[in-house]
Amino acid sequence: MDLLIASHSPAPADYPYTSTPDDYASEPFAADFESRRRAFFDFVRRNPAPPSPKAPWFELARLASGSQPHEGILLGALDYIDARQDCADFSLHAILRLLYQYRHHQRISQPVLDRSEESILNFKYWPDEPGTDSMCTWTESHYLLFASAAYLAGQLFPDKTFINSGLSGEQLMERHRPRLLRWMNLRFFTGFSEWLSHVTYDEHLTALLNLVDFCKDEEIRVRAAILIDLILFEMAANNYLGVFGSANGRSYEESKKWVAQESTIDTCKLIFGRGVFSGTDNMSAAAFALSAGYRTPRVLYEIANDLNRPELLQRQRSGICIDASDWWDLEPKDFENGMLLLTYESYLHPHTARLFVKMLDTFGWWENEYFHPFQKKRRLIKLLNALGLLPWAARHYLRDVSRSAREEVNIYTYRTPDYMLSSAQDYRKGYGGEQQHVWQATLGPNAVCFTTHPARRQGQPPNYWSGSGCLPRVAQIKNVVIAIYRLERFPSLTVEEALPFTHAWLPRDQFEEVLEREGWIFARHGDGYLALLSENPYEWRELPGEDQGREIVVPAKRNIWLCELGRREVDGDFSQFIQRILQAEVLFSGSNVVYHSPSQGVLEFGWRRPLRQDGREIPLNEYPRYASPYVQAPFPPEKIEIQLNEHNLTLDWLNAQRRTSEFI
8 A cells, every 4th residue: 555645846945855854852951842843844844845745744833933834745646636545634634724724834835735626635534435445544643534524525626516426515514423422432432442542543533634724613612722721631641752662552563662763753852842843754743833722721831741740540442342332322233333433443243243244235435445455355255244244253253353443442551760661451362453552661762662462464454463363462550561372273364374482572682681590681761670570491583674573582482571661760770670580489280370570579370260369469450540649530521621730721521621730
């Protein structure tokens, strides 16, 4: 799938052709937002736009900074939109902002404006419109991007006819308003299905900021601002030194390995002051810098920079259970509910399988590249559906065909001044996982550690580093995480290969010290320490390539990984931390472990056993919506109140009100 934006006209004379890297800020680099905004614009002026559908956002930022935008890139983005390439909605939102915000700007030529209007009027905004393509329109982020683009396009041209659908702009608004409000309601009450994902939060923020800035409907505008606040809160509370380095519902290989390039790090530096302007895969930073309608509550900035707190424990619940979707008024009865159910990527889940096949037929989705795994089994799926056996078959293949499902998750994040550890507690053990990232230790911008079960060597996720062949059973208590893997072959329709080992990413070159003692691997970054233990013998990957000296492989189908973090202020120097860990008793038995942690006492955990700490069972599910020093909110909430010292923010969803003590 080609994601390149091709320019076919010359760049402005002063356009940069080479990149000028930004400096990483581990401390807030400017006290006020306007200074950080100017720094972002300076970065944009010094660097070319990335060759992706997010490129036009950089040209809008270049325009706002006083420079001449590269109209060849804007025209290339319009070609991309007209071709209905996947992720065209990223570029589309930039073009909508161009027309709303810069239609009369002297540096934008009339041909670009005319072509932009033409592309907007010809675009396909929903799967029920004519045309076959391979755009992804249904995941949580894309649903929002498409629905909000349709509404804003209709508002921009209320009396014109949109060629593809035959609808007027007013009719387009009428169709998409309830879709937007239902999406928003679900996210406030239940959280995001693509939980804590730097990939998709970048996309959510971009669409929501366009609604805040340009939507004339007061209810939509206020609710969009509330959801921006919530996303920024989650980024702030699950952030370490500018890195949104938590467990998350969707991530890709490069941004997992090299988190200083993750998709929200530019936004973190702009809003919170820490991080780096990477320009790699971000558009929400440009949207924030261009926004005239949204202001960030100060309490969110303060939470992101509350890193001198000796310890922060943040628990939260996100998502729904597909089998219980009827409770949320999401019965699989029609295409409107079907599209919302697909924001949880239920696909061939037994509860939704029959409706999904009907959508494949009606929308021409059998030819969509995203559904190629189902296309290969089309005759079988259609036959089972015709015989009324599809839900039964979906149950038989459940661990495979629901690997994309982003069902309810309970997330645990523990942060200190020297590290952060985050995990998805007891999340879908033994199931396949498409792109879910279930635990990570973060000690610095690229000093991270995590484990996965690679599904296959290469190809679309799940692959070698992204997603999982089989998800582990994970439990965390503060600075200790246990990940239990049981690799089993299970009936499969989509992913047939499963590699017979687990592995860890631990980039030795990103740590200042790495030592190996008695089966343990110890690593230090600054004053933060990490200890990693595998139940079975391990080996470092030494073949040439990016993974050399950074990948730890354990060739066993059943394995338990144990990770404990420490810090100088609590544990003394690195050698003292190592000695205490080495003296700790660890007992493995079957798929169970008893670990006498120097910091957390006796921890017991197993594939089927609960997590116990000194004999007391620790719950791993039924978390509140949020539970932390900053906020206590039940699941589901009606109101969310966030506070740190004298700074506060109240998000009253039922009354569509947003109140804060101060903005930045």
